[in-house]
Amino acid sequence: MVNLSRTALRGFAGVAAAAFLAGSALPNASAAGTVGTADPVIPALQQPTVAAITLPAEAPPPGTGLTTKSSATNVVQYNRIYKSPPITPSKCREVNVSLRTAAGVQAYASKLWTCLYAAWAVPLKAGGFAYKVKPKLVVHTSSSVATYCGTVANPTGLYCSARGGTIYIPASQIIAQWKQNPTMARAWLSQMVGHEYGHHIQNMTGIMAASYQRRYAFSTNAAKLEESRRLELQASCFSAAYLGADKRYYPMSGGLMTAFNYLVTHMGDQPGHARDHGAPKNHAFWSTMGFNAKHTYTVAGNCNTYRASSAYVA
Template identity: 35%
Template sequence: MGENRWGNTVLVCAALGLVAAAGVTAVRMSGDGDDQPGRVLSTVRTPMAPAAPSGVPETAEPTGPTASPPPNQDNAIVLQNKLYKIGRIPASRCKEPTVRATSPAKIKQYYTQFLGCLNKAWAPAIREAGFNFWAPKLVVYSGRSANTFCDLTSTAVYCDGTIYMSADYDLKNQTTYDPLWTRTTMAFLIAHEYGHHVQAMTGILQASHNRETILSSTSMQLLESRRRELQASCLSGVYLGADKQYFPARGSWLLKWKWTVRNRGDEWNPKRTHGNKTNHSRWSRAGFDAADPAACNTFTAKPAAVS
């Protein structure tokens, strides 16, 4: 979910790490009653290391005034997009795929079924907003040698109209950590990357990237990146919220999903491209509760809400 530029292509990678101390730690959360104990990945050994956003130098963040405001057209696309006016998206009426992450073939089957459900829900919503819908391609790969020019340095990537998912990551989670957490993580990741596809179809992804590239301050560039990424997580929640009755997203599955989105953040990453775990939880759950893209306008949010 960090971003690089390949020609005219915006590449979006999954780079949110689970925030924990070094090593694998058993964690029991407490608070609002929807937490579950779970194993979390190390911040040191996480396979979800981020890629730097395009145009961000490997230096400390400068301070001071930013560049002149981005073009009005790009501002209008991200701030006032027609996507925010369509209301609740329709439920796909799909159930959670029954296959489990026990082999690359089964992982591919899971994601293929899930992608079909995402298409079913988002196609009428995108058309209602006045945009052309097209289904993204899906590549489930092992290792780092997928046949693509995209930089697959993360476990989930949206690049050039294709969603890339790492089977190795899911296999490791299934065999080493909590199988239920593996399922909620798979559901979150595929729907998050699809959120970037929604951004691409509605012009938000390119317009936001345009806004970022003319900002002279690294801190402002990273803020723009976090707005994109938190919106994709919110859109992930929108799909699940729309389909929660049929999926079904309830009981232990929903509790674990809430735990999952609450414990994904980029506090460990000096680049801060994706948002801290508190804001990630808030936006993901806002999308789930509303099932409406209007809940996901991160571009009008105050900086503290997308920190």
């Protein structure tokens, strides 16, 4: 999740605050079920809070067999996904549907979810990762949601890595934004689903598990927060990379592109809140890196936040 300025939206990105909270609640670095992140949040809503974290017994995802911080660092910094082929344009067009109802949000999110699955299959397969694992999608209108990673109150967009992964989308927040600004609601939902799917890519490639392991190994809270920011900024970069790959077909242009640019330049950690998602300027930087990768096509290699200096993930 990523936070937006208090005057706009607050809290974008897939594995954001909830992911950090859930991750810090895990008993050890090899635990599989972890809440991902949360996407943009309307100002009046609070940040997600996690309670009663109960992790299921299951086969660990890729990367959880790591035993040292150095090996975890190799996974996050030199992952095969960074050298994978370009993200294939899905040639999916934006669904022409009103987002004033939960059914509309469901239809919009479902189409994008399916398109993301198709587009990411090529780089995942080329990297030798599980490319046929499609995360489940849950669009809800609840004030709290029970996941395999625990119960989350006031959720924004959310990803839970347990059992192949599940993406949770809060229809009520999108509906509320639609009433204020329909174009902004479309941009927000597009970024939100893409961000949470970005966490799924991290899960499938072992980056998420290795990043959690590194977090546990760090001795200071400042280092742990920086690790959280690297994870979240990368998920937003992955989200923008897909939209950039499909920009001619979606299409990302006109008012929708203007709204998207506004969102990614206002997302980020805000005064008085945990610094676990990155400053707005860095969120804008990584989203732009993803969207404009190679200018004509997008590659996951542009989203390697783990080899960036601390200034770029502050």
